[in-house]
Amino acid sequence: DGGITQSPKYLFRKEGQNVTLSCEQNLNHDAMYWYRQDPGQGLRLIYYSQIVNDFQKGDIAEGYSVSREKKESFPLTVTSAQKNPTAFYLCASSRGQGVQNTEAFFGQGTRLTVV
Amino acid sequence: GENVEQHPSTLSVQEGDSAVIKCTYSDSASNYFPWYKQELGKRPQLIIDIRSNVGEKKDQRIAVTLNKTAKHFSLHITETQPEDSAVYFCAARLNAGKSTFGDGTTLTVKP
Numbered sequence: 001d002g003g004i005t006q007s008p009k010y011l012f013r014k015e016g017q018n019v020t021l022s023c024e025q026n027l028n029h030d031a032m033y034w035y036r037q038d039p040g041q042g043l044r045l046i047y048y049s050q051i052v053n054d055f056q057k058g059d060i061a062e063g064y065s066v067s068r069e070k071k072e073s074f075p076l077t078v079t080s081a082q083k084n085p086t087a088f089y090l091c092a093s094s095r096g097q098g099v100q101n102t103e104a105f106f107g108q109g110t111r112l113t114v115v
Numbered sequence: 116g117e118n119v120e121q122h123p124s125t126l127s128v129q130e131g132d133s134a135v136i137k138c139t140y141s142d143s144a145s146n147y148f149p150w151y152k153q154e155l156g157k158r159p160q161l162i163i164d165i166r167s168n169v170g171e172k173k174d175q176r177i178a179v180t181l182n183k184t185a186k187h188f189s190l191h192i193t194e195t196q197p198e199d200s201a202v203y204f205c206a207a208r209l210n211a212g213k214s215t216f217g218d219g220t221t222l223t224v225k226p
Contacts, residue, residue: 033213033214035216040219041218041219042121042204042216042217042218042219043159043204043216044216045213045214045215048213050212056213058213059116090158090159103149103161103164104149104161104214106151106158106159106160107158108157108158109157109158
């Protein structure tokens, strides 16, 4: 199913809680990304990682944190500092530097709702 | 950084007509331009892409054109069908760096 798996599909969070969204890929891709999608809007980049143990902030990193301890995994933590976390979160991966540009493969997404 | 603008935001066509979606980008160094289709509640999926050393690419009813001088690229869908109805996103990227997406175009194909 595309080789990139996000879990859970739906997630409910109480205000003030941190939650972690999982993203795993078995495509042997070096680069991984997290995007946020709000209704009627495009994809905004939260964080991205081009290699294990390294990651960079995207356009809307405030209130989020990531880790990249393994090539296959790039979990995203939504912290209590994120004031408006309700959104659809998409993880993606692609082949890394030194390789001719290729498409990004997306996971199925996690819909996070603050209750 | 890169900025991508996409137009129109909504597009309604009659089945069998053509649809054209346009994007402009700001960073002349960008060299990879994918187009994604996203059906409601699902993941975006690549439908076609073009690299900066190519001016046009076609895959059956879908084509993409790139004008590097003007920094714009367009998606063309011919003989539209109801199953083409979805949100379409363009993106621009430099090598293996981050992609910048347009805001999307909601295409509705009326039977």
